[in-house]
Each structure stands twice: as structure tokens, then as C-alpha cells.
Amino acid sequence: MIILNSDNYIGKGKLRRCYFNEDQCIKIFHEGEDVRVHTIWKEIRELKRMARKKNLNLIIPKYHGTKETNLGEGHVFDLVRDADGTVSPTFKSYITQFPEQVQLLRDKVYASLMRAAPVLYDITLENILLQTNAQAEKHIAVIDGFGEDTFIRINTMVPFLARKKIKRKFKKFDRQLAQFIETR
Ligand SMILES: Nc1ncnc2c1ncn2[C@@H]1O[C@H](COP(=O)(O)OP(=O)(O)OP(=O)(O)O)[C@@H](O)[C@H]1O
Ligand SMILES: [Mg+2]
Numbered sequence: 001m002i003i004l005n006s007d008n009y010i011g012k013g014k015l016r017r018c019y020f021n022e023d024q025c026i027k028i029f030h031e032g033e034d035v036r037v038h039t040i041w042k043e044i045r046e047l048k049r050m051a052r053k054k055n056l057n058l059i060i061p062k063y064h065g066t067k068e069t070n071l072g073e074g075h076v077f078d079l080v081r082d083a084d085g086t087v088s089p090t091f092k093s094y095i096t097q098f099p100e101q102v103q104l105l106r107d108k109v110y111a112s113l114m115r116a117a118p119v120l121y122d123i124t125l126e127n128i129l130l131q132t133n134a135q136a137e138k139h140i141a142v143i144d145g146f147g148e149d150t151f152i153r154i155n156t157m158v159p160f161l162a163r164k165k166i167k168r169k170f171k172k173f174d175r176q177l178a179q180f181i182e183t184r
Helices: 034-051 091-097 099-116 159-183
Strands: 009-012 016-021 024-029 063-069 072-078 128-132 138-142
Touching: 024 063, 034 063, 091 099, 091 128, 091 159, 099 138, 099 159
Parallel strands: none
Antiparallel strands: 009 016, 016 024, 024 072, 063 072, 128 138
């Protein structure tokens, strides 16, 4: 069994808390949210589909199944790390540190998503990470918000529609960004 504690804690969203364990990111559903476990299957399906694509300009963590932890069942993903070993920051925490880069990075995220066209339903400042490699280049990682829950997965089948959806869902990202800039 894997033992997780506050030393391994990375962050949380509405559904899950995330911890690191070696090169893995272990996600635990908040109590009472495990009814939403089904959402993870549509997520994993899209992660796998994207993982098969070559020359992807996005980092998309691989899924490694479940493991028992002291906090309950954990879902295991690749951990996104910078070249110096630290866990890559969310878009939000990165621009908090480097606000002058916000417009450039926003445009880079949008262009990368439009190019790779993953099927996403929730694009937020905290579902996108910015990884810095050894050459100090930035790479975009998408760590959450994958999949679609309709029976016929039309966005998955038609990249044009996936892009249209990204365009629509990106409005939330831009709204959050505007709010961030306003309250800074
Ligand atoms: N693979 C990963 N590598 C590094 N950090 C990660 C990874 N996955 C998640 N995180 C961190 O954990 C946080 C919460 O993860 P995640 O977005 O998967 O949770 P969630 O509850 O599904 O979120 P939401 O509220 O968007 O539904 C992220 O914002 C990020 O800081
Ligand atoms: Mg999230």
C-alpha cells in the first residue's frame, strides 16, 4: 500500500486531491465524490486516444490504473515535472509569478490546443500546467477536463468539432484570465 501524506500533496480540484509518489501523480476522489468515478472513464478513454497520436505538441499524462493508498483508492497518472524535478505549476500559479508573460502564454495554450485538438469539456487555469524543460522552453500539459459524455462521441470523431468545442470552452479560460488580471 502507498502511504500519502501532506509532504506528497500537490493540489486539489472540485473532485480530487492530488499527491505525488516518485514519478506518479495519484488522484483521490473527495469523500462523497466517488459517485463521479464514472467521469474518470471518459477521461481515460480520451487520454488513451491522444496518447496514440504522433508528434503531439501537448503533454498528456498517461493513466496507470488504480492503487491502494492509506487515503483510499488512488488513480495513478504520470506526474508532470520540470527539468529541475519540481512538479510543474498550473497556468494560474505560473502567471502569478510571471504576470508579464500572460498574453504570450495564453496564445500559446490556445494554439497548442487547436493544433492537437483533444476533446475537452473544462479548460481552466488549473487544468493546464506549464512545464519548463532543460532548455528553459515551455511546454503545455493538459491534466484534466478530457472527454465527452454523449452516447455518440461526435467531437471525438470529427476534429473540426473538437476544435469548435475548444474555441467555445476556451471562453471560460479567458474569463478566468480577465478576472485574474483585474484582481492582481
Ligand atoms: N499529472 C499531474 N502532474 C502534476 N500535477 C497535477 C497532475 N494532475 C493534477 N495535478 C495538480 O492537481 C490539481 C488538481 O487535479 P485535477 O485537476 O485532476 O483535479 P479535479 O478535482 O479533477 O479538478 P476539477 O476541479 O477541474 O474537476 C491540478 O490543478 C494540478 O495542480
Ligand atoms: Mg482540475
